[in-house]
Amino acid sequence: MGKQQQIYLILFFVMVAWGLNVTATKVLVENFMPVTMTALRIFVSGISVFIILFLMKKVRMLTKREFLYVFFGGLLNVVAHQYFLSTGLTQTSATNGGLILGMGPLLTAILAVVFLGSVVTGIRVIGIVLGIAGVSFIVFQGNGGIDGVSMGDVYIFVSILAQAASFILIKKGSETLDPRLMTGYMLVMGAVILFIISLFIEPEGLASMHNESMNLWAVFFASAIIATAIGHMLYNSAIGKVGAAEASMFLNLNPFFALVGAAIFLGEKITMAQIIGFIFILLGVILGSGAFEETVRKIKRKQKMTIAK
Template identity: 50%
Template structure:
């Protein structure tokens, strides 16, 4: 697979993921959020498993692997999507998209804590820059920083849950795409049970859906969640996690544009400043610059060695 094609594929995935925030905002404004999320995630999980079955990559998992999948699903699916869906009912799609842009940075910070990744100057600057960006975003929301939106807090908890799940997936012994499919299915079942407790009338709210809303639902479930995660994992296998993660910097941009184009949300100067801080934080803190610097030093040493040999 050519690198140019993989790069184009990653840009397309980032467009889908960024616009998915807008799609979710529309959906949770019309349906019970947890019930809707359970159905959306279950649909995505079935699509992934059918794809793997059709391509001959679906296999049985051992009891130990099933436990790994179940625990990871609690964070990756249940906690992440619960906090995200509920948070979107109480904040703007623009704010949510910007805060979600912290996922690579938070993952990098957790990797330093639990996987013993070393703390470099670039990473430290990235952490500081990323969280400064969040302060700019929430400070320019309704009521300013003194009246922090609970929706923003929920979205940040969704980011934290996603970061924890990535650490668990890194440690797991299950192939990433197989794990993704089963996590989505297992997690959706738990979300549905949770929705029965929190939203007794949640299932009946689905009856009010219009054809256009169900089209948005399918695009979110199939394109953004199922295919997006599968193809992103495939890109990681070809390029590596550091190079692939650089493209996640585009995610907040498309979230902002989607909120502006489709929801008529106003993009403030503070949000744009926050966006720049978050992107800088992700570039510095996710380890991409450290890897580039290391490759440059190795190339310089190798070039020096060739000159000596000559």
């Protein structure tokens, strides 16, 4: 197995963890105050990353330029993304949340056009339209149109938009900084900021964390260490190696595993509107992110090489 195939296999397992983590987060926000719980969960994640990197002798101080990338990347990837995700899941289903999170690659591609000068083609425009149509199917289903759109759905969309924006900064920062170390710094900084926010909006937040259920704490630590710490380390490392666009393509698998997790562990029913929305988002991501065009280019290159031989 080649190095690139190994990275793709790792990304696949990260997507399994992240998809199931939507269900885990839904369970946690129903039992703890969301922002306080998220701040503590992310802090555990950040400390876990630093322990792993310390053992690997990868920990070092940041330069001023790297600090800026880490700080603003953390504001987007940790504070904004996690705040709106945990708050949103208190007001919508894990199924809806997982499907809307599937917009990640498409939003990353759009932001790459705006900030990195990526080329806009007709195929990509079609993909963007399909992606928007897919989200529309999901958030409007059963709510009586736009007037009934759940605020939870809106929060989830803002959450994935913030994360997509952070991937651009992570790609820039990874030019000089190990993405795994960048992950650790972002998680710890973001967790501290989130905790300060929680003190104001959830004064009883720490008291809400008192729970003697071993199963619930098992979900908490699995979410913190496996999905967030190890998952983000591996994903951000992949961004540094294969690029933001290619790595983000694997986010297509998130909605599928989120659907499976919500159906198996929470007993949520999957509606026809959600299935249609998922198909539209998947098609939108494949076309809008440039994956379709890149595949066509690779096929043509192989054909030319075969003819040349």
